[in-house]
Amino acid sequence: MPKHKLDPNKWVDKYADYLFNYAIVRVNDREIANDLVSETFLAGLNSKDNFLGKASERTWLISILKRKVIDYYRRINSQKGKAEVRINYSDDENNGEWLEEQVADDFDRSAEDEMENEELRLAILECLDEINPKHAAIFKMKTIDGADTEAVCNEFKITPSNLWVIIHRARTALATCLEKKWL
Amino acid sequence: MQKPKFFILNCSDAANCCDKKEYNEASIREKTSIIIHNLFCKKCRDYSAKNSKLTQLIKKARIKACTSEEKRDIKEKLKQEISKQGSSSS
Ligand SMILES: [Zn+2]
Numbered sequence: 216m217p218k219h220k221l222d223p224n225k226w227v228d229k230y231a232d233y234l235f236n237y238a239i240v241r242v243n244d245r246e247i248a249n250d251l252v253s254e255t256f257l258a259g260l261n262s263k264d265n266f267l268g269k270a271s272e273r274t275w276l277i278s279i280l281k282r283k284v285i286d287y288y289r290r291i292n293s294q295k296g297k298a299e300v301r302i303n304y305s306d307d308e309n310n311g312e313w314l315e316e317q318v319a320d321d322f323d324r325s326a327e328d329e330m331e332n333e334e335l336r337l338a339i340l341e342c343l344d345e346i347n348p349k350h351a352a353i354f355k356m357k358t359i360d361g362a363d364t365e366a367v368c369n370e371f372k373i374t375p376s377n378l379w380v381i382i383h384r385a386r387t388a389l390a391t392c393l394e395k396k397w398l
Numbered sequence: 399m400q401k402p403k404f405f406i407l408n409c410s411d412a413a414n415c416c417d418k419k420e421y422n423e424a425s426i427r428e429k430t431s432i433i434i435h436n437l438f439c440k441k442c443r444d445y446s447a448k449n450s451k452l453t454q455l456i457k458k459a460r461i462k463a464c465t466s467e468e469k470r471d472i473k474e475k476l477k478q479e480i481s482k483q484g485s486s487s488s
Contacts, residue, residue, distance in 0.1 A: 386449060
């Protein structure tokens with residue numbers, strides 16, 4: 216009997232944020248990231264008979280998404296080539312060079328930050344997978360979206376004191392989960 | 399929670415104030431009460447420190463969540479595909 220099983224009905228609630236974060240860092244566009252996430256779930260569904268249960272659901276879905284991201288880069292490759300040519304046709308040669316250097320520098324710095332933060336980002340989302348999904352959703356809306364208490368209470372039909380109990384449990388669980396490596 | 403009397407809190411109320419503080423929703427009275435409570439309570443002092451570190455970490459991670467509409471769209475697509483598969487296999 217396989218250790219891990221697939222449950223596609225829960226995929227979006229459990230993994231959409233995780234996959235979305237993985238994708239958006241790489242493609243830098245919300246809409247495309249969302250498309251890649253949907254494509255990943257559909258591809259996962261269509262090849263679910265190939266799932267052996269050796270890896271976790273999330274690891275398996277991420278491996279599909281990785282391929283989708285590579286496919287996406289291949290698809291846009293020709294368009295990217297055109298953009299590079301356009302930079303070389305700048306009117307003022309020096310100005311063009313300066314711009315290019317500036318862009319490269321900014322890119323390097325933000326890419327480095329991104330790599331550093333990505334591990335943390337995915338670790339947080341992994342930890343949130345371990346807690347009650349409704350509590351995780353409430354915690355994310357309050358903490359990550361920064362929604363005010365009233366809005367969260369309306370959305371989930373809970374009282375403010377319920378909200379704070381849930382937030383407290385989520386924060387405690389998250390701190391315990393992150394403790395070894397990050398806190 | 400009950401309004402703290404003379405700034406005296408029990409530990410669970412202190413934890414609640416501490417959580418609110420992380421979301422900038424603690425009143426001045428609550429903030430003062432935590433400071434006083436934490437002077438005498440190591441457990442809550444540790445919790446406060448860990449809790450604010452957690453806030454910093456979450457900020458640093460700059461997590462981008464899907465909006466509920468985006469999730470609904472993805473769910474819809476997935477549902478259609480699941481029902482398609484169900485009808486083709488039966
Ligand atoms: Zn205490």
